[in-house]
Amino acid sequence: MGNLLVVNDLHVDFLLGDIKVKAVNGVNLEIKEGETLCLIGESGSGKSVLGLSILKLLPSNVNISGSILFNNKDLLKLPEKELRKIRGKEIAWVPQSPSTSLNPVLKVGYQVAEPMMLHLNMDKKSAWSKAVNLLNFFGIYPADKRAEEYPHQFSGGMRQRALVAMGTSTKPKLIIADEPTKGVDLIKKVNVVKLFEQIKRNNDKLSLLLITHDIPFAKKLADRVGVMYCGQVVEVSNAETFFDEPLHPYSKALINALPSRGLKPIKGSPPSMVNPPKGCKFHPRCEFATEKCRNEEPPFIEYNGNFVRCHLYDKR
Ligand SMILES: Nc1ncnc2c1ncn2[C@@H]1O[C@H](COP(=O)(O)OP(=O)(O)OP(=O)(O)O)[C@@H](O)[C@H]1O
Numbered sequence: 001m002g003n004l005l006v007v008n009d010l011h012v013d014f015l016l017g018d019i020k021v022k023a024v025n026g027v028n029l030e031i032k033e034g035e036t037l038c039l040i041g042e043s044g045s046g047k048s049v050l051g052l053s054i055l056k057l058l059p060s061n062v063n064i065s066g067s068i069l070f071n072n073k074d075l076l077k078l079p080e081k082e083l084r085k086i087r088g089k090e091i092a093w094v095p096q097s098p099s100t101s102l103n104p105v106l107k108v109g110y111q112v113a114e115p116m117m118l119h120l121n122m123d124k125k126s127a128w129s130k131a132v133n134l135l136n137f138f139g140i141y142p143a144d145k146r147a148e149e150y151p152h153q154f155s156g157g158m159r160q161r162a163l164v165a166m167g168t169s170t171k172p173k174l175i176i177a178d179e180p181t182k183g184v185d186l187i188k189k190v191n192v193v194k195l196f197e198q199i200k201r202n203n204d205k206l207s208l209l210l211i212t213h214d215i216p217f218a219k220k221l222a223d224r225v226g227v228m229y230c231g232q233v234v235e236v237s238n239a240e241t242f243f244d245e246p247l248h249p250y251s252k253a254l255i256n257a258l259p260s261r262g263l264k265p266i267k268g269s270p271p272s273m274v275n276p277p278k279g280c281k282f283h284p285r286c287e288f289a290t291e292k293c294r295n296e297e298p299p300f301i302e303y304n305g306n307f308v309r310c311h312l313y314d315k316r
């Protein structure tokens, strides 16, 4: 299948007085139609900022450059009016915190119905009945009664499912979910996995970008895995090979830090995004680092159908 989203040399800098935080620092990423791409990496590596850039939901003190092609249209060049037609319709965002993302004073059914009225020109009655169907599809029973309720009457899991119902109501082509398992216990996590499987079953052409710290969760859902380090995507690999044979030394370290792999901590600390290391950003923590890694930024290259930013794989 073709690419739905192509991110090219994306840079996002936060300007804080004289300081420039290079939160996204030269990202290349492609998401194919119908695929689930999980984006993993340590806290502060730029995952959320990358997700938010795709929707241009960033504060005004940022500099963005590069391109983000969605269906061949550069989202960074579209006027706000055009973007608003895409945001919430073709690209849906399922935010990190279900408790603060629903409006406490509006009925849940209305909030699920609203994007359909706004983007699909549906009248109130048909949007409401579609909303009830969606709540039912995502396991909120009895949906007709529950639609009349307010967010505080829902459990955390139900609120998340309501947000997903809302996000999928306009049949988007891409859903971006940020940390969907954050603060969710192990038992309920199974439900979140089921929820995303269900979303895919509802529409197999839909692409998912799941941002997560949670590697076991990524393993359950990913077709491909992207790894972020210090504002860069350092690897994108097929899920079949990634978890057993990750390519990048940082990916290997992440996998070895899993409890099931002996909890070997990654030595050193995450680099500064204000003054990132020269050369490969991972070189100060990498056991394979050479002189070249200390001086030259590695290119993002294809390796056996996967992609990696590491001199070890550069055979030129
Ligand atoms: N509004 C902001 N103003 C200034 N800096 C910001 C802002 N938002 C994010 N940053 C910085 O951008 C960098 C990347 O943050 P981001 O939230 O994308 O990380 P993340 O990988 O999503 O982390 P986590 O896993 O903890 O959610 C961090 O250094 C963060 O401090």
Ligand code: NI
Pocket (backbone or CB within 6 Å): 047, 048, 049, 178
């Ligand atoms: Ni984040």
